[in-house]
Amino acid sequence: MKRVYIETYGCQMNVADTEVVLGVLKAHDYEQTESPEDADTILVNTCAVRDNAEQRVIGRVGELQRYKRPGNVLGVIGCMAQRLGPRLLAAVKQVDVVLGPDAYRNLPNLLENAARGERAIDTGFRSWEHYEDVVALRERGPTAFVTVQRGCDYRCTFCIVPMTRGPERSQKLEDIVTKIEDLAREGTTEITLLGQTVNAYHDGVHDFADLLRAVGAVDGIRRVRFTSPYPNNFTERAVAAMAETPAVCDHVHLPVQSGSNAVLRRMLRRYTREQYLAVMDRLRLAIPGITFSTDIIVGFPGETESQFGETLTLVEDAGFDDAYTFKYSPREATPAVRLQGQVPEAVATERLARLIATVRSQTRRRNVGRLGSLHEVLVERPAKRGDQMLGRTRSNLMVLLELPSSSVGTYHQVRLTGTTGSTFVGRIESPSLAVI
Numbered sequence: 312m313k314r315v316y317i318e319t320y321g322c323q324m325n326v327a328d329t330e331v332v333l334g335v336l337k338a339h340d341y342e343q344t345e346s347p348e349d350a351d352t353i354l355v356n357t358c359a360v361r362d363n364a365e366q367r368v369i370g371r372v373g374e375l376q377r378y379k380r381p382g383n384v385l386g387v388i389g390c391m392a393q394r395l396g397p398r399l400l401a402a403v404k405q406v407d408v409v410l411g412p413d414a415y416r417n418l419p420n421l422l423e424n425a426a427r428g429e430r431a432i433d434t435g436f437r438s439w440e441h442y443e444d445v446v447a448l449r450e451r452g453p454t455a456f457v458t459v460q461r462g463c464d465y466r467c468t469f470c471i472v473p474m475t476r477g478p479e480r481s482q483k484l485e486d487i488v489t490k491i492e493d494l495a496r497e498g499t500t501e502i503t504l505l506g507q508t509v510n511a512y513h514d515g516v517h518d519f520a521d522l523l524r525a526v527g528a529v530d531g532i533r534r535v536r537f538t539s540p541y542p543n544n545f546t547e548r549a550v551a552a553m554a555e556t557p558a559v560c561d562h563v564h565l566p567v568q569s570g571s572n573a574v575l576r577r578m579l580r581r582y583t584r585e586q587y588l589a590v591m592d593r594l595r596l597a598i599p600g601i602t603f604s605t606d607i608i609v610g611f612p613g614e615t616e617s618q619f620g621e622t623l624t625l626v627e628d629a630g631f632d633d634a635y636t637f638k639y640s641p642r643e644a645t646p647a648v649r650l651q652g653q654v655p656e657a658v659a660t661e662r663l664a665r666l667i668a669t670v671r672s673q674t675r676r677r678n679v680g681r682l683g684s685l686h687e688v689l690v691e692r693p694a695k696r697g698d699q700m701l702g703r704t705r706s707n708l709m710v711l712l713e714l715p716s717s718s719v720g721t722y723h724q725v726r727l728t729g730t731t732g733s734t735f736v737g738r739i740e741s742p743s744l745a746v747i
């Protein structure tokens with residue numbers, strides 16, 4: 312047996328891709344190790360979405376190369392590998408293999424060559440690739456990510472993903488359902504469907520509405536989540552499927568990026584602020600109690616103070632329950648790098664701080680208003696500190712509970728009794744059946 316150590320950076324799809332990579336390698340006599348000292352193969356699965364994500368990886372590769380003994384292999388895979396390709400091999404001489412997200416089937420082959428001293432790159436796009444026959448290697452648990460769509464055909468001007476993950480394609484509904492039936496048999500009860508514009512899912516026969524209904528009907532699946540949808544792609548059929556499928560959770564992560572129509576236009580987002588808010592209204596009407604989180608970029612080229620102000624007012628108008636906030640990071644070869652009026656770093660930093668303060672105070676206010684309410688909570692894992700467990704409501708609120716670690720996977724009716732502003736403390740009112 313060969314031993315592989317892998318670190319994963321970036322989004323949930325990268326987490327799911329790492330499980331695929333480990334599945335591919337397991338079929339070639341590799342076992343996973345938790346420490347780089349024990350490994351003869353070290354892999355880093357990378358993100359390219361912002362420069363700081365790449366800088367972290369570069370730093371980490373520098374550290375990991377110290378564990379490399381003669382005959383061992385160091386590989387960089389994922390989006391940053393796809394983006395830099397040969398430049399990565401040229402820049403870091405300890406790196407032996409560079410593989411993009413569509414090339415993981417080729418990994419055993421290239422690792423073997425690399426062990427004999429042959430450095431190699433595979434950054435070919437395979438527009439058919441879904442890894443549908445690969446048995447992903449994941450830790451057994453109540454929740455699982457399932458990639459249903461890969462790549463992206465949108466052309467948001469700030470975004471590197473179309474260049475790192477290639478063209479959009481959806482996996483066949485039947486293959487997805489089979490995979491989820493297997494997961495359910497192993498005790499998974501919550502599924503998160505993954506795609507860059509996941510609600511644009513279409514396999515040629517079935518659309519996103521069909522997918523939600525089919526996954527929600529799998530025996531044993533109690534919760535269905537998805538990320539990330541695109542505002543324009545919520546058809547009436549999709550909204551109806553969400554409302555009518557009991558397993559679909561009451562939370563949507565819906566990236567808005569900016570509250571200014573002028574900025575949205577320059578970003579090549581295909582909606583206005585008003586249209587975005589109208590989508591939220593439709594979802595709130597169909598799914599009472601639904602919560603929303605979002606992604607927001609500040610300091611996009613040409614963003615004026617008053618346009619940034621529109622983002623601040625949008626946070627309030629939309630009533631987001633949470634927001635992931637980012638400073639615009641120029642990505643090589645994306646259209647936005649050529650736009651006039653790059654915003655000075657200090658200005659973007661200051662705007663980000665104001666945005667974070669606005670989001671935090673709103674989240675706190677909304678969460679304080681939730682104290683005393685009753686929710687179904689799935690226990691996910693031990694909390695970082697203390698001997699409490701961390702669970703999640705259907706509406707995506709995180710709740711700390713006094714429960715033993717054996718409670719992972721169980722569902723409870725929980726009263727929210729306290730909040731830090733972002734997470735809650737809860738009291739169990741009645742446990743429901745343990746499912747794992």
Ligand code: 5AD
Pocket residue numbers: 360361469470471566568606607608637638639640641642
């Ligand atoms: N700079 C800053 N943030 C970005 N994102 C994507 N590209 C960039 C970039 N160039 C953010 C978007 C997206 C999230 C995953 O990352 O908000 O929704």
